Amino acid sequence: MVKGLVHIYTGDGKGKTTAALGLGMRAYGSGLVVLMVQFLKSMETGEKKVIDEFLPGFKMHRGKGASKFTWDMTPDELKELKAEVHDLFKYAQDAALKGDCDLLILDEILGCIAGEFLSVREVTDFLKNKPEGLEVVLTGRNAPSEIIELADYVSEIKCIKHPYQKGIPGRKGIEF
Numbered sequence: 319m320v321k322g323l324v325h326i327y328t329g330d331g332k333g334k335t336t337a338a339l340g341l342g343m344r345a346y347g348s349g350l351v352v353l354m355v356q357f358l359k360s361m362e363t364g365e366k367k368v369i370d371e372f373l374p375g376f377k378m379h380r381g382k383g384a385s386k387f388t389w390d391m392t393p394d395e396l397k398e399l400k401a402e403v404h405d406l407f408k409y410a411q412d413a414a415l416k417g418d419c420d421l422l423i424l425d426e427i428l429g430c431i432a433g434e435f436l437s438v439r440e441v442t443d444f445l446k447n448k449p450e451g452l453e454v455v456l457t458g459r460n461a462p463s464e465i466i467e468l469a470d471y472v473s474e475i476k477c478i479k480h481p482y483q484k485g486i487p488g489r490k491g492i493e494f
Contacts, residue, residue, distance in 0.1 A: 322420075322452040323470035324445055328428060328461040331475035332493070338423045338455045339365055345421040345453070346376045353419035355410040356380040357403055357426040358433075363494045377419075381406050388433055403435040411444055414452055421453045428458025428465070438462045 325341070327334040342352045352375065360383025369378045381402040388396065407427070414422050430436045441456075445468045448454060456465065466472055488494055 321450055322448070322454065324468055325453070325455040325471040325473075326428075326461050326466060326469045327455065327457045327473050327475060328459060329473075329475040329477070330459055331477040332480060333475045334457040335425050337473065337475070338425060338457050341455060342376060342421060342423055346373055350375075350420035350453075351418070352376040352421045352423065353410070353413055354378045354423040354425055355406055355427075356383075357406055357424070357430045357435075358399075359383050359426060360385075361494055364491055379406070379409060400435045403430050407436060407440065407444075414444075414448055414454075417449065420451070421455070423455040424457070426458045427456050428461050430458070431462060431465075432458070432460045438464050441465060442468060 325338075327337045338354070342354060346352050354369075354377070356378065357380075359380055366378050369376050383402075384391070384395075384399055386395075388399070391399065407424075407430075410422060410424060413419055427436065427441065431438055431441060442464050445454065445465070456469075461469075461472070482488075
C-alpha cells in the first residue's frame with residue numbers, strides 16, 4: 319500500500335479550492351475514489367454540477383452553509399453553523415475510516431479552525447490517525463503551524479491583485 323500524504327492549499331489568493339479540485343480530477347482520472355467535503359459553502363457552483371452529473375466516483379458533500387458573514391450572525395446562527403461544521407467533519411472522518419475514499423478533500427476546513435468552529439486538535443488528531451493509504455487535502459486561509467508541521471505538501475496562494483479590490487463581485491463560471 320502506498321502511504322497517503324497530507325496537502326495544504328492556503329493563503330489569501332484565489333485558487334485554493336480550484337487547486338484541490340484539480341488534484342481531485344487527476345486522482346479520479348487515475349481510478350481513485352474522491353470525496354470532497356465543503357465547509358462553509360452552499361452556493362451552487364459549476365464544479366458541483368459537473369461532479370454530480372458526470373463523475374460517479376467523485377462525491378461532493380456539503381451542508382447548507384452560511385447565508386451571511388459570521389460577524390453578522392446571531393449567537394444562535396453561530397451555534398447552528400458550528401453544529402453543522404462538526405456534523406460535516408464527523409461525516410468526513412467516518413467516510414475516511416470506512417475506506418469510502420482514496421482522496422479526501424476538506425475544503426475550507428482551515429477557515430473552520432480560524433472561525434473557532436473546529437479546534438486545531440480535532441483536525442490534527444484526525445490527521446495523525448487517518449488510514450495509512452488515505453490522501454488528504456486541506457484548504458483555507460491561515461493554516462495553523464501545528465497542521466503545517468503534519469503536512470507533506472504546503473502551497474501558499476498569495477493574492478497580488480484581485481478584481482474584488484475594484485468592486486467587481488464574484489462571477490458565475492469564474493469564481494463559482
